[in-house]
Amino acid sequence: MTGVVAQGTFDLLHPGHVHYLEDAAAYGDELHAIVARRTNVTHKPAPILCAEQRRDMVAALDAVDEAHLGHPEDVFVPxxxxxxxVIVLGFDQHHDEGDIADALAERGIDCRVERASARDPRYEDELLSSGDIVDRILKRRGPGPADRDGDPGDRA
Known part of the structure; x- marks a missing residue:
């Protein structure tokens, strides 16, 4: 059995996420999705949704056999x-395949690193980015009470 890992923030689940996970699943027999905790997301704004909710949404997708929360301090623990x-990176994730492969080798993890294919929008106004979804919501609805109350953080 070929095990595959896909990882990401998966905030405001959208068709790009579904494509990524379906593409990753095609690399093997069992897909494990690792959902990043808010504390590990340092390359973009913190997720809107809590880690548990994001994990549960990812777990509900047919392509995913098991969804896990990332480790709060060390992303390689899971x-x-x-x-x-196989580890399949999203086509636009900021990770460098070579750096990931080197870190895996240093830890004695024998697996290859692949990059998922891109998914083009299929509809005129389809959004394939959580950031773009947030921007559209703010543009159409403006800032609301949640923007003034602060960030609740992860529960776990």
Missing amino acids: IERIDPD
Whole structure:
């Protein structure tokens, strides 16, 4: 059995996420999705939704066999536990395949690193980015009470 890992923030689940996970699932027999905790998301704004909600949404997708929360301090801990044959990065994720492969080798994790294909919008106003979805909501509805109350943070 070929185990595959896909990882990401998966905030405000959208068709680009579904494409990524379906593409990743095609690399093997069992897809594990690792959902980043808010504290590990440092390359873009913090997620809107809590980690548990994002994990539950990802777990509900047919392509995903098991969804996991990321480790709060070390993003490689779940990968060590799952011991996949393949890690599939999203086509536009900021990670460098070579850097990931080097970190895996340093930890004695023997798996290859692949990059998922892109998905083009299929409709005129389809959004494939959580950031674009947030921007559209703010443009259409303006800032609301949640913007003034602060960030609740992850519960777990």
